[in-house]
Amino acid sequence: MDHFLYRDGMLHAEDVPLSEIAAAVGTPFYVYSTATLTRHYRLFEEALSPLPHVICFAMKACGNLSVVRTLANLGAGADVVSVGEYLKARAAGVPGDRIVFSGVGKTREEMRTALTGGIRQFNVESEPELAALDEVARSLGLRAPVAIRVNPDVDARTHEKIATGRKENKFGIPISRAVEVYAQAAAMKGIEVMGIDVHIGSQLTELEPFEQAYLKVAELTRALRSQGHDIRRLDLGGGLGIPYERSNSAPPLPTEYGEVVKRTVGDLGCEIEIEPGRLIAGNAGLLVSSVIYVKSGEERDFLILDAAMNDLMRPTLYGARHEIVPVQEAVPGMEQRLYDVVGPVCETGDTFARQYPLPALGPGDMVAFRSAGAYGAVMASEYNARPLVPEVLVNGDQFAVIRRRPSYDEMINRDSIAPWLQS
Template sequence: MDHFLYRDGALHAEDVAIAEIAASVGTPFYVYSTATLTRHYKLFEEALSPLPHLICFAMKSCGNLSVVKTLGALGAGVDVVSVGEYLKAKAAGVPGERIVFSGVGKTRDEMRIALEGGIRQFNVESEPELFALSEVASSMGLTAPITIRVNPDVDAKTHEKIATGKKENKFGIPISRAREVYAEAARLKGIDVVGIDVHIGSQLVDLVPFEEAYLKVAELTRQLRADGHDIRRLDLGGGLGIPYERSNAAPPLPLDYGAVIKRTVGDLGCELEIEPGRLISGNAGLLVSKVIYVKSGEERDFLILDAAMNDLIRPSMYGAHHDIVPVVEPAPATLPQPYDIVGPVCETGDTFAKQRALPPMRAGDLVAFRSAGAYGAVMASEYNMRPLVPEVMVHGDQFAVIRARPTYDEMINRDSMAPWL
């Protein structure tokens, strides 16, 4: 469920008409619903209750300061994968003890900054990283709390570019070597082993891979405790999918996911962490765009929008589907017609959808890309010298620009002229 609904024939974000935002901000723009973010976070809270837990929002899905602040104020932690995300989470008011640092390529400088500022844990991905963290922490006279990410070799049955739990993926250490690596970690200075980390992929619509991975983690927990390790925390990752196509069957609910967690690892007495991003932010955001031209081709008609692949890259990068709807609700008897929906970037790959059914459209009409709150604005670029899309947040009947569209002068002035020119 989200809070983007038609009211009196016009699409609204909570109590604000999308057309009103477009008139104020211009198009294209992203818009997020506070009520939807809040509802989705609370669904995970309910799913894991009464077990001790922390829900760490995966900031890579939607990193705007206001989004992170909203979730942090509800009690969320944050899962970060760079020192930039770490510093932004701190700027949003999330304390270090609620920030988990993931990612395969943490540098020594990033480790140092996180240790100085406070960190809940590092999710260590490799032995070289483990040795580097030991050196940094011990040189600072500090102890780094860690989990070690294990790769359970489980097929998440998702897109190959977002699968992370198979043995050929770059993430984590093979679960078959876990006991050896944990023994090594226990001997290192500046390291406090607090638990186990696992994450098998993103946009999972089947709970079976989760269950398979978590059962392996449960067995590993018992083995490591028998080896003398104080395993008191399990980071179970994220990855629960969202319904990008409303005509398809809905993915499992957070309550169903929580039930899997409870029956696989709920009896271990560990504090549990999960790191959902997409399911919290995905359906909480829209990308709104305007039709520039309706072009009749020899075999098909094109809607040429003012949004492009640089604004929402998922269709070009992953072949991803987003429902695209008119901002003005069509009359019930309106007959849809097929369009190829494209942007103005000079690449054939700048295509959002082919032969997508929409009511007859005209230049100046507004359309909204649903489920665009995750991996939308965060992956945007200024390719073709196109300004980054502004972000807007709605709260009831209020809206505010939470990231402004840069001017062309601002973009140009970021460059420096070489002194010999």
């Protein structure tokens, strides 16, 4: 469920008509719903109750400070994968003891920043990283809290570019070597072992892969405890999918996911950590765009928008399909036309959908890409020297620009002319 509905013939974000936002900021723009963010976060809270748990929002899904603060005010922590995300989480009001630092390539400087600034735990991905973290922590006179990420070799049955739990993926250590690596960690003076981490992929639409992975984690927990390790946290990652098209069958609900967690690891007495991103933010955001031209080709019509692949990369990168709807509600019974929906970037890959049914549209008409709140704005670029688009947050009948569109001068002035090229 989201809070983007038609009222009086106009698509609204909560109580704000999208036409009002467009008049204020121009198109294209991203818009997020506070009510949807709140609802989705609370669904996970309810799903994991009464287990002790922490929900760390995966900032790679949507890192805007206002979105993160909205969730932090509800009690969310943050899952970060860079020092930039760590600093943004702190700036948004997430305390250090609710931040989990993930990622395969943490540098020593990133480790140092998080250790001195406060961190809940590092999810360690390899033995070289473990040794580096031990060295940095000892140099600061500290002990780094860690969960070691294990790779359970479970097929998440998702897109190959976002599957992370198979043995050929770069993430984690093989679960078959976990006992050996935990013994190494226990001997390090700069390391405090807190728990186990696992994450098998993103946009999962079935529960069975979670169950397979979590049963392996439960077995490993018992084995490590038998050898004297104090395993008190289980970081189960994120990955629960969302429906990108209304015609698709709905992925499992957080409540169903919560039952899997309780059934597989709920009897271990561990604090549960999860790192949802897409399910919290995905359906909480739209990308709104205007039609520039309708171009008739020999075999098809092209709907050319002012949004492009640099604004929403998912269709080009993953072949992803987003539901596209007119901002002005179509009259019931209005004939649909088939369009190739494209952007203005000079690449054939700048295509959002082919032969997509929409009512007849013309220049200036607006469309909205649903389910664009996750991996939308965060993956955007200034390719073709196109400025990043604004982000807007709605709360009831209020809206605020939470990232403005930079001017062309600002964009150009980020570059500098080398001294020998200046006259």
